[in-house]
Amino acid sequence: EPEVTQTPSHQVTQMGQEVILRCVPISNHLYFYWYRQILGQKVEFLVSFYNNEISEKSEIFDDQFSVERPDGSNFTLKIRSTKLEDSAMYFCASTTVKGGATQYFGPGTRLTVL
Amino acid sequence: SQQGEEDPQALSIQEGENATMNCSYKTSINNLQWYRQNSGRGLVHLILIRSNEREKHSGRLRVTLDTSKKSSSLLITASRAADTASYFCATDGASGGSYIPTFGRGTSLIVHP
Numbered sequence: 001e002p003e004v005t006q007t008p009s010h011q012v013t014q015m016g017q018e019v020i021l022r023c024v025p026i027s028n029h030l031y032f033y034w035y036r037q038i039l040g041q042k043v044e045f046l047v048s049f050y051n052n053e054i055s056e057k058s059e060i061f062d063d064q065f066s067v068e069r070p071d072g073s074n075f076t077l078k079i080r081s082t083k084l085e086d087s088a089m090y091f092c093a094s095t096t097v098k099g100g101a102t103q104y105f106g107p108g109t110r111l112t113v114l
Numbered sequence: 115s116q117q118g119e120e121d122p123q124a125l126s127i128q129e130g131e132n133a134t135m136n137c138s139y140k141t142s143i144n145n146l147q148w149y150r151q152n153s154g155r156g157l158v159h160l161i162l163i164r165s166n167e168r169e170k171h172s173g174r175l176r177v178t179l180d181t182s183k184k185s186s187s188l189l190i191t192a193s194r195a196a197d198t199a200s201y202f203c204a205t206d207g208a209s210g211g212s213y214i215p216t217f218g219r220g221t222s223l224i225v226h227p
Contacts, residue, residue, distance in 0.1 A: 004156075033214075042219045043202065043217040045216070056214055091157065101162075102159045102162055103159065103215065106156055107155055107156040108156045110154075
């Protein structure tokens with residue numbers, strides 16, 4: 001069964017450094033999402049992406065964040081200057097249609113900012 | 115906010131027993147979904163129920179939706195130790211056109227062998 005993959009599984013970085021989290025969505029999916037989950041808290045929506053542009057974004061997704069689909073398979077989340085509070089699990093998800101469809105989640109990247 | 119909130123926060127049962135988790139939300143929805151998350155892992159989609167549906171089954175899972183009460187329940191029958199996980203409901207809203215699912219804080223289920 002096709003699945004969403006994410007790399008790396010764990011990323012440790014120093015505060016102020018840039019990180020890029022990578023995702024490979026399911027190949028025939030058209031909508032892509034990033035979520036984060038701070039330890040012990042709920043999953044929070046960051047951004048959705050369709051047709052090479054951002055569809056929706058949350059208040060969390062400020063100027064420090066950006067997303068890109070650099071080629072036909074990868075979908076990346078960049079944090080320009082990491083803060084301690086960016087430490088969380090980051091999940092990528094994809095789906096075939098915008099609404100009312102199952103979102104398939106990747107296994108997540110655990111980001112630790114020191 | 116149309117955020118779903120699960121109840122109870124934690125549930126501990128014996129293998130073979132049924133587990134019932136509830137979700138309440140605040141505003142009209144298009145769909146409600148239930149997800150499972152094993153510790154430190156990604157979310158696995160379990161069931162999607164649309165606002166015009168009242169009940170759905172998938173294997174040992176049964177989901178009900180009561181839009182008049184703005185609530186949903188997830189029933190896991192004949193639970194197994196492998197069902198130990200956190201369970202989340204996620205709603206996406208009928209108002210504003212957003213289909214972004216909003217997650218609750220989850221119910222932590224422990225099934226003792």
